[in-house]
Amino acid sequence: MIASRVAPSHKLAWALAPLLAFVLAGCSAGQVASASWPSVSAGEDRVYVAHGPAVYAVDLDGDELWRYPAEAVRDLAFYAAPAVSEDGMVYAGAYTGHLFALSAETGDLEWEFPTADGADGTADGKIVGSPAIAGDLLLVPTDGGTLFFLDRHSGETLRTFDAVGQLWSAPRVEGGTAYLASLAHTVYAIDVATAEQVWSTDLGFAVADSPTLVDGAVLAGILGDSLVALQANSGREIWRAASQGWLWGSPAVVDGQAIFGDVFGNIYGLDLADGRVLWQQTPGEAVTSTPVIVDRRVVVGFESGALIAYDLDTQSVDWDETADGSILSDPVVAGGQVIVAVTSKDTLLQAFDAATGDFIWDYLPAAGG
């Protein structure tokens, strides 16, 4: 008689094992789908948003122009904001290890490049950071630490640079040098022509976002309570300004100031010359993105969904709106609108009037793509 012979604890094990399987599956299910957040970039008359299974082109009225791929493809996921070229191309990196070159007009695929090497589909080729355009080159950072230099017209690999650590942000290119941040605490300067390292500097903390280049300096926000300024030509540290919380985003630069927010909800305006705090606001809501400058305002997106425009002359709040979900990626400006990608089930993009903050439109992809 089973009921009397088997210890209740073992019967319980039988019953709970599938439950454990279910819960663990729940822990890991959709890892691709929930690895990052949607990101948006601006073209002349449209924006491009990378979100989960597709990249969407949306006009400035909130109407979808195209999506790539047109039909959903299993295990394909996009998070990095696409790079947009002036000659009508969009370069979209997939978290699943592919770089797609698309026509900005139609969304047609021109070429694709697999960044994941190895037959086992290793994770190293995941694209988290956006590609960067440098003339005829496309610089593609990967999670495995490889920076690919591709011919952006053909997709041919011209050279590579191997950094230490994960690359989660786009390199910034200026004067033939690419400045690249690594999660392994390092900022690199790389000669674009040769892919040789010019210098590297260990900042002591992870750097998640792209460096900002200004007046011979490289500014990097670190996941360790500081904004660091380095000399662009040598990598030597110029100053390090303390913040209260981690810096996920980069600073926006205007009027000799670096303006940025931290995860404790502080907004800082620093003097670029010496890192001195010129002004500080504390709305108290986490910032993970880079502010955007429009007219005489700096607009900051918050994890809570708040979108606040500060007057650059008075540092007071000019307008204050709330999106219908978290704003984790950088807002962009197009056609007098501030457009944000929103982490929400109900909407993906929301547009606000840059001057007044009035809500204009939102966009949620129709199912079936």
Added chain:
Amino acid sequence: MLDAIWNNLILNPMVNSLLLIYQYLFHNFGLAIIVLTALIRLITMPLTLRQQRSMEKMQEMQGSKRWKDIEKKFKGDKPKIQQEQMKLYRELGVNPFGGCLPLLLQFPIIIGLYQSITSALATAPLQLLSLSKHMYPFIPAALIPLNNRFLWWDLSLPERVVAPEVLGFGIPLLTILVVATSYLQTKMTTPPSADSQGAQMSKMMSLYMPFLFGFFAYSYAAGLALYFVATNVMTIAQYAALGKVNWRQVLSLRRAS
């Protein structure tokens, strides 16, 4: 609300313990998992011992003459047998569910540990953002990102098989270790049963559980598999130290049944 309770009671202490151990243990996340496993076993040791005692008592009782007499006397009358057996449980002070609590504790620990491993390794932006919210202020941010390598494994990913280029096929070594140690551990902790149905179920358990955990090990982050191996080895060592290993039962399926 439930999230906050889970985070404050289980996830945050585990994540921060892992980070703290990692900080002082050569920045080796594999060692951090093993040490945390040992600490968890140490903390739950009183419960484990209680479960063992409870199982021994039950085994002793089920082999007793009085138990067999009940079965003989009320043969065919299942409710009466159960009623009399419950009386016997009460009389001898045996709790039929005494072995359940440690088992129940094991499940949130496995789930919490799995979440803390994936959270601490933070291989994607959302995970890292989430980790920053779980970290206690005294944990240095400079630890991030953690070194996710241990021997030849990437602990943040499901196990990659060993040496496919050498052998022409891969060997899921960690999964094999999980299955083998789970089998040994289940055989040691499952008491022999006197009747054929009970024995059959014990036999099924000793096969089913190792393969279930092997499936977990193969499918989820290798850090979880490392935890399974560590906890199994520690259980086996603990049983051996207490002199409770019946090697004949462990090594022979036939005799076990």
